[in-house]
Amino acid sequence: MDLALLLKALVLGVVEGLTEFLPISSTGHLILAGDLLGFSDEKAKIFNVAIQTGAMFAVVWEYRAKFAHVLARMLTEPAAQRFVANVAVAFVPAAILGLLFAKYIKAWLFKPVPVAIAFIVGAFVILWAERRNHHVRVESADDMTWKDALKVGIAQCFALIPGTSRSGATIIGGMLFGLSRRAATEFSFFLAVPTLIAAGAYDFWKNRDLFSVQDLEILGVGLVAAFVSAFLCIRWLLRYVASHDFTPFAWYRIAFGVAVLATAYFGLVDWSQG
Numbered sequence: 001m002d003l004a005l006l007l008k009a010l011v012l013g014v015v016e017g018l019t020e021f022l023p024i025s026s027t028g029h030l031i032l033a034g035d036l037l038g039f040s041d042e043k044a045k046i047f048n049v050a051i052q053t054g055a056m057f058a059v060v061w062e063y064r065a066k067f068a069h070v071l072a073r074m075l076t077e078p079a080a081q082r083f084v085a086n087v088a089v090a091f092v093p094a095a096i097l098g099l100l101f102a103k104y105i106k107a108w109l110f111k112p113v114p115v116a117i118a119f120i121v122g123a124f125v126i127l128w129a130e131r132r133n134h135h136v137r138v139e140s141a142d143d144m145t146w147k148d149a150l151k152v153g154i155a156q157c158f159a160l161i162p163g164t165s166r167s168g169a170t171i172i173g174g175m176l177f178g179l180s181r182r183a184a185t186e187f188s189f190f191l192a193v194p195t196l197i198a199a200g201a202y203d204f205w206k207n208r209d210l211f212s213v214q215d216l217e218i219l220g221v222g223l224v225a226a227f228v229s230a231f232l233c234i235r236w237l238l239r240y241v242a243s244h245d246f247t248p249f250a251w252y253r254i255a256f257g258v259a260v261l262a263t264a265y266f267g268l269v270d271w272s273q274g
Contacts, residue, residue, distance in 0.1 A: 141187040
């Protein structure tokens with residue numbers, strides 16, 4: 001048992017869980033944290049994607065009653081059918097683009113400096129979006145049409161760029177398209193389920209030769225840490241969006257991105273992947 005490696009897995013799992021559902025980019029944080037921890041090879045990249053499944057299970061657990069209801073009545077209840085259809089429609093755009101361009105994205109953009117730039121650009125998008133007048137058409141995620149879902153799915157495509165944030169793209173995109181803040185946030189949670197399952201399973205299966213039975217320990221630690229921290233984050237975020245906007249996250253993104261660029265420029269941190 002490599003205690004140092006298990007500790008790295010624990011840290012990365014916590015980072016994943018705390019950042020997956022906030023508009024601050026879990027992938028970006030994992031790339032940066034992995035670089036600092038010296039855990040940034042090809043296996044580490046697959047590990048970072050795989051542990052997102054732990055965060056996904058936190059969504060399933062938080063909304064277990066809803067998912068159970070949908071599964072039980074999917075064949076008979078129009079509302080349940082609409083829910084499944086909306087999630088499926090929203091999932092498709094990023095899935096297609098991910099399959100087509102994942103190789104190039106990982107080769108060119110899974111690096112600290114491009115991530116830092118995406119952090120800053122995304123922050124200004126959030127600031128711009130929060131300064132606009134929001135015209136709310138859809139108060140609840142259950143009231144969304146397939147067109148609303150498709151628009152959110154297209155917005156999720158921007159999250160293929162590391163540092164952009166999947167949750168940020170879907171929540172802010174949803175709000176721009178007329179969803180209430182809570183509806184956009186909850187639909188972002190629901191959309192995370194197929195998105196994170198597909199990304200984790202596809203990457204892990206494609207690169208399964210990089211892993212051995214001994215790696216089950218670090219995967220287990222990372223998954224559990226991601227689940228626990230993501231569950232706590234989801235509970236907090238639902239309370240937060242009831243009375244706050246996302247402006248503080250934008251300023252955090254700017255500060256974080258500038259710090260990475262400054263340390264890289266002045267040589268204070270050896271961002272080996274940058």
